[in-house]
Amino acid sequence: MALLRCDFFSEALELSTSMTVILPQETTHQIGMTGKVGGGEPPVLYLLHGLSDDDTIWLRRTSIERYVAPLGVAVVMPQVQRSFYSDEVNGNRYWQFISEELPALVHKLFRVSQRPEDTYVAGLSMGGYGAFKLALRQPERFAAAASLSGALDIAALHQRGRATDVLSKVFGPNDITGSDDDLFALLERAGERLPRLYLWCGTEDGLVAGNEKFIDAAKGKGVDLTSELSTGDHDWRYWDEKIQDVLRWMLADA
Numbered sequence: 001m002a003l004l005r006c007d008f009f010s011e012a013l014e015l016s017t018s019m020t021v022i023l024p025q026e027t028t029h030q031i032g033m034t035g036k037v038g039g040g041e042p043p044v045l046y047l048l049h050g051l052s053d054d055d056t057i058w059l060r061r062t063s064i065e066r067y068v069a070p071l072g073v074a075v076v077m078p079q080v081q082r083s084f085y086s087d088e089v090n091g092n093r094y095w096q097f098i099s100e101e102l103p104a105l106v107h108k109l110f111r112v113s114q115r116p117e118d119t120y121v122a123g124l125s126m127g128g129y130g131a132f133k134l135a136l137r138q139p140e141r142f143a144a145a146a147s148l149s150g151a152l153d154i155a156a157l158h159q160r161g162r163a164t165d166v167l168s169k170v171f172g173p174n175d176i177t178g179s180d181d182d183l184f185a186l187l188e189r190a191g192e193r194l195p196r197l198y199l200w201c202g203t204e205d206g207l208v209a210g211n212e213k214f215i216d217a218a219k220g221k222g223v224d225l226t227s228e229l230s231t232g233d234h235d236w237r238y239w240d241e242k243i244q245d246v247l248r249w250m251l252a253d254a
Helices: 057-061 064-071 094-109 126-137 154-160 164-171 183-189 208-221 236-250
Strands: 002-010 015-023 044-048 074-078 119-124 144-148 196-202 225-230
Touching: 002 094, 015 064, 015 094, 044 094, 044 126, 057 064, 057 074, 057 236, 064 236, 074 094, 094 126, 119 126, 119 236, 126 144, 126 183, 126 196, 144 236, 154 164, 183 208, 196 208, 196 236, 208 225
Parallel strands: 044 074, 044 119, 119 144, 144 196, 196 225
Antiparallel strands: 002 015, 015 074
């Protein structure tokens, strides 16, 4: 694998920012790891970070580079601060950045597939919310999306005062129920064509109620959702294990 830290200027954010990128590389003599490259442009996974982290965190807390090496998939890990992958009311346009500018820039800078059937998104916590928001608002872009311990019921968290300061800075003081930032409203308005969805959350996680609610809503809508609630809390030891399950599930038909 080739590992790059890419510093660049974002027109949407009007500032310099970073992304960490893993690119497939064919290797046969590397001890302990074999790299794979397919015949065409490689599929790409946009892997999103959580509230307290940045674009380097998946590399620092998991073995994601080793996990994807034999799969021949590129991984793009952007940095979005504490934005909840949204255009902030009193801040920067992170939704525009993540949904429009970033994929266009990735395709200009790197040789990766632009085909929807080769494009995936996943994330943890705040990034799980971001992954599902991308999948539900831009279903034509993705083959599959996954959330680990996602902050999925963001409207309820906002209303109940959880993470009030952070959410108010992003969304403002008004109720976001029914808006394009509300995953449940997006799910209700969704058409028949949606990416495959995967959800995992620990039963000891404070966000589990929102995940249970999303599972019920997806079932009511007839959405193709693979879900698991099992022992675990909001911790990297579970996310390191579950991202491996996500990769197997995502690329099962690739």
